[in-house]
Amino acid sequence: IKKFLNVKKSEVIEFMSEPKIDGISINLFYENGKLLSASTRGDGKIGENVTNNIGNVFGIPQKIQGKNLPKKIEVRGEIYLEKNDFIKLNKKLDNKNKFSNPRNAAAGSIRQLDPKITNKRPLKFLAHGIGESSKNYNTIIEFYNDLNIWNIPTNKYSKICNSIESMMVYFNNLENIRQNFKYDLDGIVFKINNYKLQN
DSSP: OHHHHTOOTTSOOOEEEEEEEOSEEEEEEEETTEEEEEEEOTTSSOOOBOGGGOTTOBTOOSBOOSTTOOSEEEEEEEEEOOHHHHHHHHHHSOGGGOOSSHHHHHHHHHTOSSHHHHHTSOOEEEEEEEEEESSOOSBHHHHHHHHHHTTOOBOTTOEEEOSHHHHHHHHHHHHHHGGGOSSOEEEEEEEESBHHHHO
16 A cells, blocks of 8 residues: 555555445435435445434434534445344244344345335444545544544544554454344454545
8 A cells, every 4th residue: 555655665654454344335415404314225335225214323313413523424424234133023024034143134224115124123323434524524433533523433443543554453352242232243444544544
């Protein structure tokens, strides 16, 4: 990365390190603090409009307020189902409609044609990225601090690492405790903390 960015070997590059939740990716678009739309990632350009189905998802406020609020902001994250909630949900369904894993259960729930069914399911949301924004952020940490002010949750296991050694320590620590997580993981994401360098 240092070679690609043409920066000195001595320069410290910070990484946001966080667990990758095995759920369904969602983009939330807020204008003047009000949630206007929610969509799945789809093919990366066009996703499904699921705005009517996210009213009861824990961690997605319909309105955000507080300091540092941009006029427009797109918050990206993951909707997921905890393992215990997945087991309880499957027990209520007949064999034909059972889900094979929590990710499929979250995806199937958020795509329900009847929002009443979705609203009964204990879906949760964690933010992990930013899309369009009328405010320029310098770092992921700066963005996450604002999310926490607005009561949009980020992963409590997120941590800044500034060397390959500290990233490996983070990996090994997560590997040792991953069985204790309430939700499924499918890896770790390491992101350059500085948005200018990241872009």
